Amino acid sequence: MTETAVSTATDADLMQTQFVTEMDRQMRAIDPYGEFDRLSTAELLEPFILTKEKRQAIPLVGDPDEVLVARMRAFYNAISVMIESECGLMAVPLLHLTHEGFGRVIITVGKLVVLDRSLRDVHRFGFPSLSKMKDEADKILSVALELIGEYSDVAGL
Amino acid sequence: MTETAVSTATDADLMQTQFVTEMDRQMRAIDPYGEFDRLSTAELLEPFILTKEKRQAIPLVGDPDEVLVARMRAFYNAISVMIESECGLMAVPLLHLTHEGFGRVIITVGKLVVLDRSLRDVHRFGFPSLSKMKDEADKILSVALELIGEYSDVAGL
Numbered sequence: 001m002t003e004t005a006v007s008t009a010t011d012a013d014l015m016q017t018q019f020v021t022e023m024d025r026q027m028r029a030i031d032p033y034g035e036f037d038r039l040s041t042a043e044l045l046e047p048f049i050l051t052k053e054k055r056q057a058i059p060l061v062g063d064p065d066e067v068l069v070a071r072m073r074a075f076y077n078a079i080s081v082m083i084e085s086e087c088g089l090m091a092v093p094l095l096h097l098t099h100e101g102f103g104r105v106i107i108t109v110g111k112l113v114v115l116d117r118s119l120r121d122v123h124r125f126g127f128p129s130l131s132k133m134k135d136e137a138d139k140i141l142s143v144a145l146e147l148i149g150e151y152s153d154v155a156g157l
Numbered sequence: 158m159t160e161t162a163v164s165t166a167t168d169a170d171l172m173q174t175q176f177v178t179e180m181d182r183q184m185r186a187i188d189p190y191g192e193f194d195r196l197s198t199a200e201l202l203e204p205f206i207l208t209k210e211k212r213q214a215i216p217l218v219g220d221p222d223e224v225l226v227a228r229m230r231a232f233y234n235a236i237s238v239m240i241e242s243e244c245g246l247m248a249v250p251l252l253h254l255t256h257e258g259f260g261r262v263i264i265t266v267g268k269l270v271v272l273d274r275s276l277r278d279v280h281r282f283g284f285p286s287l288s289k290m291k292d293e294a295d296k297i298l299s300v301a302l303e304l305i306g307e308y309s310d311v312a313g314l
Binding site: 095096104108110111112114116147154 | 261271304310
């Protein structure tokens with residue numbers, strides 16, 4: 001992989017954040033044959049980055065492949081782990097996709113739904129940059145933690 | 158279909174209940190080619206009934222087929238419709254299964270999880286009788302309505 005290809009993901013501070021560390025862990029967890037062992041974190045997360053040019057190159061309509069769905073699960077798993085480590089309660093993600101790439105993802109804590117999102121165009125799942133990806137995760141995290149704080153009785157069920 | 162085959166599902170009162178009516182509607186909704194048009198409600202719901210003998214005839218380990226998964230969705234859809242008609246808030250089921258027949262089903266109302274259940278041995282999904290099936294649905298319904306009553310603010314989110 002060339003230096004240019006991973007240039008979007010080389011900010012040293014960013015690589016130290018809990019989110020990126022967790023994403024790294026999640027991606028290595030779904031790699032039973034050690035194919036990712038030689039990859040750095042930046043290289044491992046490179047497929048998540050869809051620059052404008054790359055996105056334009058993907059057809060508007062398409063079926064998501066298994067590898068992409070696994071990446072998507074890794075993203076929501078990482079967010080769940082972060083929610084869990086912040087509030088001490090188990091956060092469970094549940095993702096359902098049709099073959100056409102439409103679906104829904106939710107994360108529950110106790111009996112509380114802390115994330116509920118419709119998914120579409122899953123075959124184009126990606127973020128403009130790693131820092132935008134982290135921003136997105138942080139946004140979901142803060143909304144979730146706010147909900148848990150407000151309805152802690154339901155989250156504790 | 159012989160009279161014996163549907164004998165477990167012929168109680169007239171039972172056939173008039175909201176649950177059975179809704180199950181009938183759900184099953185016909187997933188029948189785009191009108192294959193079920195000639196079937197009575199009892200015949201339509203017959204595949205849901207697994208007598209002890211029938212259950213024993215199914216291998217312990219097996220993969221659920223699409224038709225079975227569709228039946229399972231119909232069951233949880235019907236329960237969602239009943240929750241909705243009782244409390245006036247939208248109830249949304251979400252079912253995720255692995256290919257091996259393990260999974261999780263949840264029903265959410267607003268930000269409240271009113272049903273959260275692990276699924277296993279999905280290829281053996283069925284009930285001893287239609288009345289037992291209705292009992293199961295009623296049980297889920299009453300737990301859900303109790304939760305909605307208790308945490309109406311979260312359900313209304």
